[in-house]
Structures are given as structure tokens and as C-alpha cells.
Amino acid sequence: MQIVSLAEQPQHLAKLAYWHHSEWSYLYPDISLRDRAESMADYFTAESVPKMFIAIDGDELLGSTAIDKNDMDTLPHLTPWISDVYVNPAYRGHGIGTALVRHAMEYARKNGVQTLYLYTPGQESFYTRLGWKSLTKDVYHNHPVSVMHVQLAPAAVAISS
Incomplete structure (x- = not known):
């Protein structure tokens, strides 16, 4: 399995x-499939955020996450947020979601x-195992959700002499 940017494998966008x-149209009932696909073009930017990552095995798409x-x-x-954590149901339970979230982090x-x-809307225990903590409970688009956060250690800074 590899995790790469969607921009490197755009054939998987559709x-x-x-x-x-x-998976999530119930949270966004006013967004059509076409609108969703068009908005995903934002992930083809050179900027660090937004960015979508996908898990692939050869030509097989396994899952995704985004920042x-x-x-x-x-x-x-x-800001910023991890979103779109999704694993193809045929591949769930094999650590792909964990690998995607850790990669994005x-x-x-x-x-x-x-x-x-x-x-x-229901995966708090999954994220808690990865170090995330509950921030608040909320209702978003008429559905109860948990808002979570994680503190990231700063990247090591190279010191030159």
C-alpha cells in the first residue's frame, strides 16, 4: 500500500x-455528486492546504483523507481540519484508515x-486511539457530531553551525 496525493493520481477523483x-450526503443534502466532484478540484493546488491523500495498492483505490x-x-x-477519512468497505479493518490519518497528521x-x-458523527473511539481528544459535542446539519482535536509535536528544526 502507498499513500500519495490525489494530485499525483487524478484518475481516482470520480x-x-x-x-x-x-457516505456523507446526509450531512450535505444540498450538494450534488457533480458539485462534490467539482469542489474536489481544490485539492489539485500546489499549496500545502487543502490537500487530499489516497491509499492505493497498485491501481486499486483503498481510501482517502484530506486536510x-x-x-x-x-x-x-x-483551522485546519482533517476530513474525508474513508476506506473502501472491502478493505476496512486492515489499518488503512489509521495509516491515512497518521500520514495526514x-x-x-x-x-x-x-x-x-x-x-x-460516530467514530470517536477510532480517533481517540490515535491521540485525538474531544473538544465539544455539536449538532451539524441537524446531526449530532463530536468535534475533536490533536496537538502535534513541532517538526525538528535543523541547526546549522
């Missing part, structure tokens, strides 16, 4: 958009992020 829409500037419009002061840390946020 499948990802379909997966994400199928976004904001993922909850009701909490705009919190390390990427954020290397880019100077000290705190990451996420919200989840």
Missing part, C-alpha cells in the same frame, strides 16, 4: 467523489501545524 457523496482549511462552517475560527506537522481538528 470514484472518490462517488464514495464521499454516498482542509475549514470543515465546519459553524466553527470558522478552528505527519504532513500537517511537517508543514508547521500545531493543532488539527475534525468532526465525526
Whole structure:
């Protein structure tokens, strides 16, 4: 398994958009599959955020995660966020989600992020095992969610003499 940027493997965009829409359209009922796919073009930027990572095995798409500037419009002061953590159901339970989240956390840390946020409608125990802590409970688009955060250790700084 490899974890790479979606920008390196853009042929997976349509499948990802379909997966994400199928999984989370209840949270965003006004967003069509087409809108979702078009908004994912934001991940093809050279900037460090937003960024989407995918897990692949050869040509097989296994899962995804992203780092976004904001993922909850009701909490705009919190940034950046991990979002779109998804693993193909056929591959769940094999550590792919854990690897994706850890990859995104390390990427954020290397880019100077000290705190990451996420919200989840039901996967608190998964994120707690990875070091995340509950920040608050909220209702987002009429659904209860847990808002969580993780403190990242600063990246090592090379000291030259």
C-alpha cells in the first residue's frame, strides 16, 4: 500500500467523489455528486492546504483523507481540519484508515501545524486511539457530531553551525 496525493493520481477523483457523496450526503443534502466532484478540484493546488491523500495498492483505490482549511462552517475560527477519512468497505479493518490519518497528521506537522481538528458523527473511539481528544459535542446539519482535536509535536528544526 502507498499513500500519495490525489494530485499525483487524478484518475481516482470520480470514484472518490462517488464514495464521499454516498457516505456523507446526509450531512450535505444540498450538494450534488457533480458539485462534490467539482469542489474536489481544490485539492489539485500546489499549496500545502487543502490537500487530499489516497491509499492505493497498485491501481486499486483503498481510501482517502484530506486536510482542509475549514470543515465546519459553524466553527470558522478552528483551522485546519482533517476530513474525508474513508476506506473502501472491502478493505476496512486492515489499518488503512489509521495509516491515512497518521500520514495526514505527519504532513500537517511537517508543514508547521500545531493543532488539527475534525468532526465525526460516530467514530470517536477510532480517533481517540490515535491521540485525538474531544473538544465539544455539536449538532451539524441537524446531526449530532463530536468535534475533536490533536496537538502535534513541532517538526525538528535543523541547526546549522
